[in-house]
């Protein structure tokens with residue numbers, strides 16, 4: 001068993017299956033969003049929670065955060081969002097499960113939830129990130145995630161095309177939800193050429209607002225562009241989809257973009273630069289940690305988010321020096337930061353502890369060194 005703790009419970013009020021997976025707390029309290037999504041079976045939701053929480057551990061380690069990885073997944077019976085009263089019951093059920101962990105895990109927004117939902121969960125537990133600013137939280141994480149993606153895109157362009165300038169470069173944004181819409185705005189403001197797609201055709205107005213050409217999701221995925229920006233759900237890069245790609249590089253916020261670890265090798269063989277999602281998508285988490293856990297100024301938090309560009313540059317440089325894929329560099333880094341399962345540091349018992357120092361210098365440029373959060377100010 002790779003995870004420290006996995007709970008699946010039928011909500012007392014909602015009757016819905018709620019899984020909280022805590023992957024690792026050796027670096028500090030586990031953090032990871034609360035996903036409300038339809039799965040064919042609750043075990044599929046459990047599988048997703050296991051995968052996503054492990055990815056969160058990697059994300060925290062690569063960013064050098066004093067946190068471990070966790071995730072909440074609620075399996076919805078169908079694709080419709082729950083009605084307001086049912087949603088409230090469900091979020092209270094989620095809060096009760098998190099409260100039972102006594103600070104080993106804190107949640108935040110993810111696909112299907114937002115800052116207002118965090119306020120409702122916070123009625124049952126204080127271990128919640130990203131409530132609205134009016135409620136004392138750091139607010140919506142998506143603009144900060146998008147800012148981190150933009151920093152990563154500049155690094156990718158510098159590495160692949162010799163210039164970090166985004167003007168005139170072409171990007172295909174797959175998914176115009178909360179993060180994708182912010183990325184479209186930032187890229188348009190930087191003078192980039194955009195195409196975009198979303199399964200929700202109502203998002204077409206977002207594309208139009210930023211001068212992006214609207215195409216089908218399939219055409220977006222296989223477009224001949226400089227950079228593909230996955231901003232929908234994960235699992236889009238597969239042995240079947242990689243041969244059809246016509247982009248030079250891929251970098252975006254979607255979690256778990258590869259269907260399997262080996263797919264990174266397929267991209268590398270095709271000469272497509274894939275920037276690992278756990279490095280690219282950490283902006284929201286970095287911002288929330290800086291503001292809510294360490295009470296840093298907005299400027300300092302923004303500088304940390306911008307540091308994603310430096311972190312990624314270090315990863316890409318190491319990949320080139322060692323003649324391996326960026327995914328391999330990140331995998332090695334995460335493995336070094338955790339150690340073998342039997343030898344990992346003791347789980348954090350509700351206390352946010354200083355980061356383990358095993359991540360090495362590769363992803364620890366000055367901007368991403370973090371002080372100990374101590375146990376004083378958990379969310």
Ligand SMILES: NC(=O)c1ccc[n+]([C@@H]2O[C@H](COP(=O)([O-])OP(=O)(O)OC[C@H]3O[C@@H](n4cnc5c(N)ncnc54)[C@H](O)[C@@H]3O)[C@@H](O)[C@H]2O)c1
Pocket residue numbers: 110111112141142143145174175176177178179180197198199200203217231232233234253254255281282284285
């Ligand atoms: N919100 C954050 O701060 C944050 C942080 C880190 C990672 N992420 C990841 O980034 C991705 C986007 O997050 P978000 O908050 O914008 O979610 P969101 O739910 O607001 O947006 C996702 C969008 O993708 C669209 N979509 C779903 N399936 C699609 C498909 N097959 N093809 C095209 N479009 C599709 C949806 O219609 C929606 O508009 C997710 O994978 C999320 O886990 C988000």
